[in-house]
Amino acid sequence: MKKLLLTLALGSPFALLAQTNLYALIDKQADAIEQQVITWRRDIHQNPELSNREFKTAEKVAAHLKSLGIAVETKVALTGVVGILKGDKPGPVVALRADMDALPVVERVNLPFASKVKSDYRGEQVGVMHACGHDTHVAMLMGAASVLAGMKKDLPGTVIFLFQPAEEGAPPGEKGGAKLMVEEGVLKRHGVSAVFGIHIGSANEVGTVRLKAGSLQASADRFVIKVKGKQTHGSMPWGGIDPVTVSAQIILGLQNIVSRQVDISEAPVVISVGKISGGVRNNIIPEEVELEGTIRCLDPKMQDEVHARMKTTAVNIAESAGATAEVEVVKHVPITANNPALTQRMGPTLKRVAGEDNVIVTKPIMGAEDFSFFANEVPGVFMFLGGMKKGQDPKTAPPHHTPDFYIDESGLKLGVRLHCNMALDYLREGALK
Ligand SMILES: [Zn+2]
Ligand SMILES: [Zn+2]
Incomplete structure (x- = not known):
């Protein structure tokens, strides 16, 4: 009876054994593919492509997925690639996400595979670099696809x-x-019921995974105020209405x-406020001043409240001086919030x-992080993976988006293992109720 109860509580002993074997298999295969993942990463690092221009990266990804017998969709959202791996057992559908784009940054890191690539960006020739580590994301997910x-x-799914x-962010005028x-x-289209994403961190020690339930990354909204x-x-400000002093008051407001x-x-x-423009010379008070800036929030209600208060503040400060203010707020990237139930459920997986x-x-x-658009559709969990050499002081680690950005590749294998284990455990346990 005791034995029966134990069996009921844990599922069949054979299933348990099979599960443990699959975890061991993932580890073995992740070991085997680690060098290949690093090779892919270096190749993509040396050949970075800007947003919506990830043509060669997409080709490499598609070719790899096809070589594994995975069904492939290309040109998704212009240059995206989607792989569909249908398991032989029935079950839910889970998505794993990697972003592929690089940034207009000139690489300054002394590496044999450092980027020398230049590309056209807003009509200018600029250096291009994987200065946010998306090259590692692509390589890790290619590795996970192999495993x-x-x-x-x-x-099972x-x-x-x-x-x-x-x-x-797409170039201006593009989606x-x-x-x-x-x-x-x-x-x-694919009936996805959950999505997982991993971002490498240049100041997080290799081997670590950082996340939290609920809001993890802020919303990023753009605003323009025309005064x-x-x-x-x-010399005679009383003869007009000064939009410069009004703008100064609005900025502080x-x-x-x-x-x-x-x-x-x-x-x-x-x-x-990141940009102020107005005026042509020292002794003319201009007709108009324009302010541009960014708003970051971690709570959707506060986000709406802040937007409303910004309008009230700007409009009324302007009015007090006889000026007018037009406020435009454009919602850009939503808050990235980890689904609490799914985050809790994946805890044991991540710790194992x-x-x-x-x-x-x-x-x-x-x-902000645009993974939020996926996580607003289906339950999602996003996390940061360590990419900084063990023992290094995080304060000395060059930040993301800078020319000295550097990733310790010994952290990548854990990313491959996380992708595979999260997918497997999710499929086995089934979609959230
Ligand atoms: Zn970035
Ligand atoms: Zn990034």
């Missing part, structure tokens, strides 16, 4: 590989990224929203794969 394709007969273009993939129906006054001679009006004990908010002490609850990040 999972080798386990096809044991896979389908794995969708999302190789996504333009995470860093792109996760948003366009979702609009094109990539999740619905209209009345042009006059700089916006900071008062953050410090005085929203509950920052709930979640932080950042409003930054990375080691109990290496799974770290992180604080949220005010930078």
Whole structure:
């Protein structure tokens, strides 16, 4: 009776054994493919491509997936590649995501595979570099595809590989990224019920995984404020309405929203004015000044509240001086929120794969990530993988998007293992109820 109860509680002993064997198989195959993953990564690193221009990267990815017998869709959201690996056993559909684009940054790292690539960007020739580590994301997911394709007969469900273009933002006037993939129906078409994503971190120690349930990365919204006054001679400001001094008041007023009006004990908010333009010379008070900036929030209700308060503040400050202010807020990238139930469910998987002490609850990040467009459609979990040499002081690690950005490749194997184990455990346990 005792034995029967134990069997009922844990499932069949044979199933358990099979499961353990599959974990061991993943580890073995991840070991075997590690060097290949590093080779792919170096090749992609040396040949970086800007957002919506990931043509060669996409070709390499598609060729690799096809060589594994995985069904492939190309030109998804312009340059994206989607792989469909249907396991031989029935089960749900899970998606694993890697972004593929590089940045207009000139590489300064002394590496044999450093990028020397130049490309056209907004009409200028610029250096191009994988300065956010998306090259490692592509290589890790290609590795995971190899490992999972080798386990096809044991896979209880389908794995969708999302190789996504333009995470860093499509060029002006173009659509792109996760948003366009979702609009094109990539999740619905394949019946995806959950999505996982991994981002390498240049200042996180190799071997670590950092994540949190709920809001992990902020929303990024753009704003433009046009302040209209009345042009006059700089020596006689009373003869007109000065949009420069009004703009100065508005800039400070916006900071008062953050410090005085929203509950920052709930979640932080950042409003930054990044560009001010107006005027032609020292002794003319101009007719108009334009302010541009970015808004970062971690709570959707606060996000709406901040947008509304910004309008009230700018419009009323302008009015007090007889000027007008037009405020335009464009929602750009939503908050990246990890589904709490799915995050909790994956906890044991992450700890088994990375080691109990290496799974770290992180604080949220005010930078945005367009994985949010996927995670707003189906439950998603996003995490940061260590890419900094063990023992290095994180303060000395060059940040993402800089010319000295560097990734320690010994961290990549864990990424391959995480992808495979998360997919396998999710498929075995079934979709969230
Ligand atoms: Zn980036
Ligand atoms: Zn990135």
